[in-house]
Amino acid sequence: MKVGEDIDLGKDGIIARKAGKSYLDDLIIEGEVDNTKPGTYELVYKVTIDDKEHKxxxxxxxxDENV
Incomplete structure (x- = not known):
């Protein structure tokens, strides 16, 4: 993404289900993206299903395209 662009880092497009049951409400997103500073940012999406953590x-x- 370009500096200043908005990006949806939410739960849209994420699949968190097993055997037809959705676990999307239990999804935790860790990390942040600063869209004002060039760099690489890491996000971790995790959810626990049947006592097993998936991430x-x-x-x-x-x-920054101006550099």
Whole structure:
């Protein structure tokens, strides 16, 4: 993404279900993205299902096209 752009880092597009039951309400998103500073930011999406933690990492890169 470009510096200053907005990005939806929420739960849209995330699948967190097992055997037809949704666990989306239990999803925890850790990390932050500062869209005003170039860099690479890591987010961790995690949810516990049947006493087992599942997590996925997502890298977001903010670039300044004026540099």
């Amino acid at each position: 996925r990492k997502r890298l977001i890169t903010v670039i």
